[in-house]
Amino acid sequence: MSNESKTFLITGVSSGLGQAFATAALRAGHRVAGTVRNSEAGQAFEALAPGRTRAIQLDMSDFDAMPAAVADAEGALGPIDVLVNNAGYGHEGALEESPIDELRRQFDVNVFGPVALIKAVLPGMRSRRRGRIVNVTSMGAFITMPGISFYCGSKFALDGISETLGKEVAPFNVHVTSLAPGQFRTDWAGRSMQRTPRSIPDYDAVMDPVRAARQAKSGNQPGDPAKAGEALLKLVESDAPPVRLFLGEDALALVAGEMDHMKKEIADWTPLSLSTSFV
Secondary structure (H helix, E strand, C coil): CCCCCCEEEECCCCCHHHHHHHHHHHHCCCEEEEEECCHHHHHHHHCCCCCCEEEEECCCCCHHHHHHHHHHHHHHHCCCCEEEECCCCCEECCHHHCCHHHHHHHHHHHHHHHHHHHHHHHHHHHHHCCEEEEEECCHHHCCCCCCCHHHHHHHHHHHHHHHHHHHHHHHHCEEEEEEEECCECCCCCCCCCEECCCCCHHHHHHHHHHHHHHHHHCCCCCECHHHHHHHHHHHHHCCCCCCEEEECHHHHHHHHHHHHHHHHHHHHCHHHHHCCCCC
């Protein structure tokens, strides 16, 4: 994709990685429509670069509002060249302790909302025969840890949808990438994390250390959001972007370890796997 000025639509620009992505794009001279939760956040965002920003109040679980949000962005700044599905949140809680309603909410915001927004931008990208869709997943789409099963499940789902979508829209010169960060210095593990209250003592030995460690690390994560913003710009400028891009040494190391474990497990169980074929 050329390095000429582009129109970005980035969800969740008020803080964290979304704010870093928007800031990097604006500094590079691009136009950015960003979703926010309230008018105050919208005013602050539009003040960053008057004339090149558009704030859109949007609830990521309001699927019916997505077409209007896209129309608003394009009416103000022009056709969307790059969609960055960044908005989302983490849920922490042992599966047995966590209500099903929390799982529904996790998937509404982390999966169904992004898909609804993709469906709203795709007709334009397809007709123009160009576009970039970047879905922010997580290293948690490949490795799992106790206490975040709902979150990992949502990111596994978004990653699978992204890879499949990329194969469907490739003939239209629309590229889809899963951007999978490790631990970045944002509020993800702090105020943005939804935590189910503890209720089953049997899980104390698993959950208590995990919860304490995650809360202690909040604000001290190794990843630099500003550098993630620069990485996003390099990604969308590539003529051959990857299906997925991991960000951070921790993500690379943990995913590599998981892949090694998977290869060994497949090898160990190959005889049983092969035993199910017709002779």
